[in-house]
Every structure is written in C-alpha cells, then in structure tokens.
Amino acid sequence: MGFNYDLSKFLLNIFFIMFPLMFYQFAVYEKMNERKALKNVILFSLFATPMFLCMFFPPVEAKGLIFDLRIIPLILGCFYGNSITSIMLFFSLISVRFMIGGTGAYLNLVSSTLSFIVIISLSKKYHSYSLINKILTSSILSFVCKMIGIASVLIIHSDYGLMSAFKFYIVQSLFMGLAVYIIESIRRNADLKKELIFSEKMNIASVISASVAHEIRNPLTSVRGFIQLLTQTELNPEKKQMYGEICLEEIDRAEQIINDYLSLAKPYPEVEEKLDLGEEIQYICNVLTSLANLTGAEVEIKYDINLFVLGDRQQLRQSIINIAKNGIEAMENKRGILKIEAYRRNNEVILSISDTGIGMTIDQINRLGVPYFSNKNKGTGLGMMVSFSFIKGMLGKINVKSELGKGTVFDISFPIIKV
Template structure:
C-alpha cells in the first residue's frame, strides 16, 4: 500500500508542470496559436525533476524508477534540446549537492546516453502523429531502462549487482520498465491533451468570429451588389458624355469606377466567406490544377514584373473541391506576387508527395513577415495590404481545414516567405 501511495505521489509530481503550464500560460485569452514559453517549461520541469529525486520510489528497496527523468525527456521533446539540457543541469546540481555518491556518478555516466534519442526526435516531434508519439514514447522508455541496467551491470553499483541475473533481477527489470514507460506515457498524453484543448478553444473563438462575418455577408452582400452594378453602368455612360464636354472629367470617372470595382471585390470576399461551407469533394488531379493556376497568374506576374517558376510533380491526386482549392492557390500565389519588389521578383511553386500528404510550397523573395504577423494570419479583417479586407486568407484557411489539410508559414523580414499547404493524398481505398 505504501508503494501505491508513493507511486501516486510521483505521478502527481510529473503531471503538475503540464497542468500548471495550462493554468499559468494557456488559460490566457489568445488571439492566435499559443507560443511556447520555454522559460516556464524549463522552470516547471526542473522543479518536477527535483521533487521526484527528493522522494525516490524504490523497487524492492534497491532500485529507483528514476521518475525525475520524465520531465527531462518531455522538456527536450516539446521545448527543444536547449531546454532539456537546462533541466539536466538543474537535476545534476541538485544531485551533486544533496545526493552525491554512487547515484550522482551513475547519473553523470548515463544521462548523455538517455538524452540521445529525445534530442534526435525533438526536431520532428511536433509533426508526428499521436499514435507515432506513443510508440516512440515506449521506445524511449525501453532504451532508458536498458541503458541504466547495462551501466549497473558493468559498474557493479547499488544492491542490484548483488542479485546478478537471478530471477529477482528480471522481476525488478520488468517492474522498473513498466512503471517508467507508464509514467512517460501519462506525461505525453497529458501534454497532448492540454495542447489539443488549447487549439480547440482557439478554433472555437475563430469559428465564432467567422460565423458572425458569414451572417453579415449573407445578409448584406447580395443586397449591395446589384445597386453597385447599376451605378457602375450609369457612371460609364455619364463618363463618355462628360469626356466630350471636358476631357479632364475622365480622371474623376476613372477614380469613381476604380472605387466601385474595389467595392465589388470586397463584396466578392464576403460572398466567398458565406459560401465557403459548401464543398463537393472528388478525386482531383492537383498537378493539373496547379499548372492551370500558374498559367492564370503569369499575366498578373508579368504586369508586376515578377517571374513565376514551377516545379510540380506528376500525378498528384487529392480528394477535394476543385473550385475551392483553385481559389486557395490563386489567392496564395497572388499574395506572393504582391509581396515581392518591382525588380527581380521571383515566385516559386513547388508540389510533391511527402509521406501521406501532397505538399505545395509557394516561395517568394518579398518583404517577409514578422512572427507576430504570421501568428495572426487567417483572422477575419486582419490584413497586411493597404486596401485589403482581411477575408481572403480567412476563407483560404477555412477551405484548407475543410480538406483536412494544414497551412504553415515561414518568413523573414526583407528576405521572403515560404507558404506550405499540406493536403492528404487521395486514398485508392475510396475508389
């Protein structure tokens, strides 16, 4: 019974950083995707490791389960190698001054080996599927226990060396492995659960804003568009007569027409926003669609003195709505063209298959964006253009989400932007 109480206490120690991080950081009102607070992760993980080391959990009174390593592993995976190494330093300092002896020596010998796999996985950890993360978590726990027992065997430390390879040894080994893997899985599950909840909460907020904009679009756009069309027609007729009276009047006529056209574009954005929930998905050759998009945008690019280059793989198939996806890529290419300078402007369109996704990258050498601007992309009415409505990317993000895809931006000010759209590959099982 005492062992069960101690186990529950240690599970509390390893879980409290995740839930305290949610309370302190993720519970705040968010306008965009939450940014990882590495300092908070470092402090909470370090404190958790010290608490686990302060009250060790013994098996058979001989071997500790080393739960203090679980915050170290998760800090490395989710906050990066630097955060993981910082937590390691905190743990080693504690062990040196408050523990010392064989325990400290074993930790120093084994810790670099423990960290190799988490550091290797940390770079791609955020892009892995949930099931893959769980499998790799079991692998990391297994490797850790194996390394620990190999070091014990060759060094002869602790009471475990007296047992040698007897029956009790294997019982202890299995118990330690199962408890450590169990604790590591709980920690990964808790972090993933909390992260998903934070993203769901953000999506709900964005969906509410989108719903309001959609209702406004549905109630106003149709009523406004028809009168504008009539007004534009009469302005053109009046402009011809005014030009005959005074040629300078044509400047005012052109100005009025350009503003009417701009009003039409705004209404079109609202109508697209209102219609974005209707999709007709089917097997779609994305290669042909992207080639068509590049041809359509070439004339606009030439007008802006921008060069479009394409590297599009053959036979890229997805399940989607052709008109909606065409709208997505036309909008993204148009934004890329408008972001580059008037001289030596270049927009590159790349498309290829990667694992289970078709990835389309649109790269420009334009003005770039700051991390704060990237975080707000897709919000209704947020725009970087002087005369933009901020609805184009809102619709784009929504369409991509409806296709179970993702969009990711990488940008640097005055150097350019890379936009990557990932859409699931069409499955032959659906034929």
C-alpha cells in the first residue's frame, strides 16, 4: 500500500493544531485556577478541536485507513491538561474515529490505547524535565506512538510503504517539538508576568513605607525637640505658648500625612451620592478666595446648570481644592487667574481647572500623582497622589496640558448622571 500524502492537507493539519495554541494563554490565566470546571472545558476544547479536524481532513486516506497529526493534540492535552482532560480526549478520539468508520477504526482503538498508556506513564514526570528534555521527549513520543500504529497496520497490509511513513512522521515529530516550545514559551511568559507583578507590589510597598517613615519622622523630631525644651529649661509663658502651638501644628501635620496615606487604601467613594458640580464649584470658590487674595491671584468660575456626577462630596472637594491650590501657588509671584469651569460634552461632564502660573515640563506632567514627587520645595506629593486616586475612584479621567511660563490646564471628565 502506497503512502502518498496530500501536502495541502498536511499544512491544514498544522494550521488546525497551531491556531488553538494562540488561546492557550487563557488556560494558564491565574484566576482560571479558581474555576476548575471552566478550565477543564477550555483545555479540552483547545486540544480536542484540532484533533477532530485533523481526522476529518487527513493528509493520507486509503483502504479505510487515515493518517493525520491527531497524536500531537492528544499528547499536548495529556501533558498540559489534567487526568480529566486526558481521559476525555482519549475517549473522544476513539468515538470520532469510529464515527468516521473504516477498518482503521479498530486498528486505531488498539494503537491509541497502547499510545495513551505510554503517554500517561510519562506525563507524571514530564513537568520536572528541562525545556530541551520536554521537546525531545514529546518528539520521540509522537514518533513512537505512530510506530505503534504502523505495527498494527502491518498486520493487515504487509505492503505498507514504511519509508514514506517514516519521513511523514519524522516531520510530525519536528512539529511536535515546535508546538511544545510554543506552549512552554507561553507558560514561561505567564510566570514572568506573575513575578513582575509581585516585585512591583513589593517595590511599591518599600517606597510607601520609606516615604511614610521619612514624612512622619520630621514632625516627630520637631515635637520631641520642643518637648525637651519645655521640660528641661525654664521658659517664659510666651515661649511655652509658642512651643506648645508648634508641637500641636506638627502633630496635626503628622496626622494629615497618615490620613493621606490611608486614603490611598480606599480610593473609592465610601458614600456615593448625586452631586451638582455647579454647587461644588461655588463652594470651592468660596474656600479658595482667601488664599487667592493673599497671593494676589483671582478666581473665576463658570459652569452649566444640572451637571450631576456620582461620588463622595468630601473626596470631590478635597481633590479639586488640592489641584486648585497648586495652581494658585504656581502663580504666587505674579497676579494670575485661576479658572474653574464645568460643562457638558456628549455623555461626560468636563471639569477644567486652569492657571496662568509657571507651568510644567512634560517630565513633570508624567510624574504627577507619583508618590513622593512634588514641584514645591516643601511638598510631599501626597496631596496630588490622593486627588488622582479619588478622581479615578469616581471613574474620572485626568488630562493635563501645560507650557512653561504660560500655565497649566487640568481637564477632568466624569460620567454624567441624568436627573
């Protein structure tokens, strides 16, 4: 019996196997481990689909026998799935082959059963191998399994074209190694991603802890020094009063720093309510007027009516005041104008806060909201970081535009709430 295979169908078999591998990354997704039933379904579909398609479009078909690359998804499913997936794939293979029919269905039952036993026996140690050993093991195994199939065919067809079959299955073995390499690369990238996320979390924790220690140490050092002066020396009442007030101010500053950091742990609004942005802007204008008068700046507001957003009132006010105060302080050496505007754009509410201050560079804009970064000499960067966190918690988006010497514009967009 000749062994003349159809090259186009051989390439089609390769495509059937390669295409599902693109979706293998979803099977190794971290949260998928918590949903085992769904993971089993996905793994079974990824390997069963190409296995079935390979049998329906075989490169070689003669005298009731079909030869294809079905062994590759079977091996991959057994090695990278679990026992449930492996058993489902095996019985599905047998069932579909009998559905196709022909004398080869019975030979497939024998050869596939023997191959399955060999595959399962190796699958327990497979994941302890190195990448090279995995590729070699899977490639040799696919060749051996097909040799088992050839041996069963020789019982019926002694004139079987062995040399052509050897060439066919050697190419299959090479492709088997390539498939294993692709899956291992996907798994390795998933592991690297987990390690990267973990290292980022640890890095953030170290940065936050270092900055908290640094910020809290300053006011505590001041308080300790003044308390020593109050207890170890004789002071007149005026100095005692002054030192006492400084101690209270420093303690208040330490408490504010702690509150700012605690706000980062719960950026989402604790109490959501419908807020009229126009009323909030009017309130904020009243708060900022005294500060603006000290610096010689002016505050101008403009807003449309019935602009409602959903969020926490205190968090919204704190966020806008922090950004607006930075704008006023940026105009400290010149009489500037701080504008706060609110208007409707499509299905969004746009809150615009602009100043005519010193402006910022692109690098400074990109670092806004980063812990421990501030454009002010005595700034900690916490105020802007907390503001950004609150705004994002209200599903807001922030766009910053600035030019040195001309000023800065914060455009904040919120989802609009219909009345």
